[in-house]
Amino acid sequence: MNAAPADLDATGRGVAATEVEYRYEPERTVGLLADVLARLHAAPPRTGWVPLRAADVVRRASARVGAGEVRADTLDTAYAHLPPERLLEVLAAGAAAIDSVATAGSLVPTHGRADLVHLRCEGGRALGLADWSAAALADPYRDLAVAARSVARELGPMLVPDLLEGAGHLRPDPVRLDWWALADVLTGAG
Secondary structure (H helix, E strand, C coil): CCCCCHHHECCCCCEECCCHHHHCCHHHHHHHHHHHHHHHHHCCCCCCCCECCHHHHHHHHHHHHHCCCCCHHHCCCCCCCCCHHHHHHHHHHHHHHHHHHCCHHHCEEECCCCCCCCEEEECCEEEEECCCCCCEEECCHHHHHHHHHHHHHHCCHHHHHHHHHHCCCCCCCHHHHHHHHHHHHHHCCC
């Protein structure tokens, strides 16, 4: 298991950013999540952090699809029009491109479930993220895609650009965002 950065581990503390008090000022809440992601992705990896490559993600997704854990009737509406096997083909087809962009030197600490449910807050400030069981060294878009889906679903899609900019991605790569969003759906990580 990966050791969370001490200043970002909020497991067992605070409340989820999906609570009512954090919905009143959605722009501020998105800023809190963006700041936590920027700090996490800039943190040096701790001992024991394991690299997660796109090929590893495809293997996980393949195992879930093969075991029947991913079914058309349980997919997000954005993906429900395609059978899980076809989605897996799309994921596999893009893996090499994702791994070529995310070289070993560009892998950063990622949470894997960096959404508003796992963002813990108290008194209007972010404490960090809860549940580090999916943490790994990976492409930062792994977290950005999960966070963007969460923000769009919980607070509205118009705030996604604010999230990405606040996390330090002024010109985000839409292909990487889409790939990691699909990866999250097929692996059940988020």
